[in-house]
Amino acid sequence: MNAAHADQIRLLDVQALDVRLSQLAHKRNSLPEHAEIESLTKDLTQLRDLLVAVQTEESDTAREQTKAEQDVDQVRQRAVRDQQRLDSGAVTSPKDLENLQREIVSLAKRQGDLEDVVLEVMERRESAQERATELTERVSAVEAKTADATSRRDTAAAGIDADVATATKERSVVAESVPADLLKLYEKLREQQGGVGAARLYQRRCEGCRLELNITEVNEVKAASPDTVLRCENCRRILVRTADSGI
Secondary structure: OEOOHHHHHHHHHHHHHHHHHHHHHHHHHOOHHHHHHHHHHHHHHHHHHHHHHHHHHHHHHHHHHHHHHHHHHHHHHHHHHHHHHHHHOOOOOHHHHHHHHHHHHHHHHHHHHHHHHHHHHHHHHHHHHHHHHHHHHHHHHHHHHHHHHHHHHHHHHHHHHHHHHHHHHHHHHHHHOOOHHHHHHHHHHHHHOOOOOEEEEEOOEEOOOOOEOOHHHHHHHHHOOOOEOEEOOOOOOEEEEOOOOOO
16 A cells, blocks of 8 residues: 555554543543542442431331330329229229229339330430431531532543543544545554554654564665555554654
C-alpha cells in the first residue's frame, strides 16, 4: 500500500488522539470517587438494613408494651372491684371473705409481676429507640458523604467528558484527511493490537513494540520510497518514518 508521507504523519496524529481518548476513558473509569461511592453505598445499605431491623423491633416492643399495660389495667380493675366488694360489707360469709382477701393478695402479686414486665418491655423499647436515633443519624451522615462524593465525581467526569468531546472532534477532522484505505488498515490493526495501529519509527526502534530493527529491516526501510506504507516486521503495525527515525 502507498500513501503520501504527509498522510502517514497525519495517521500518527490520529493514533495520538486515539491514545488520548483511551487515556481519558481510563481516567474517567478510574476516578477515586467511584470506589469511594461504592464503599459508601455498601455502608449505607448495611446501615439502612440495621435501621429497618431496629425500627421493626421498636414497633414490636411498642405493641408488646401496650398489651402488657392492658394486662396490668385488667388486673388492677379486678382488684379494685374486689376491694370495693370487701369494703361494702356485702360479703358476709367467712369463707367467701377469706377467698376474696386471698384473691386480692393474689391480684396484687400478679399486678406487680405484670408491672415488672411492662418496665422490662419499656427498657427494651427505649433501647431500640436510642439505637434507631443513632442509626438514623449515621444514615444521614453517610448519605451526605455519598452526595458529596457523587457531586465530586460528576464534576470530574464532566471535565473529562469535555476533553473527550474536544479530542473526538479533532480526531474526526484529522481522520477525514487520511486516505480511506490507509485509515481502514489502521483501524483493523488498532483493534488487533490493543489500541495501537500505527507507530513512529524512532532511532531505528518501533515505538509500537519497542523493538529495534535489525540491519536487514533498516536497509529495507532505506530502500523504500517515502510513499510506501511500511509495516513493523515484529508487531505488524504501520510503521511511520519521521525525521527522528535514525535512518
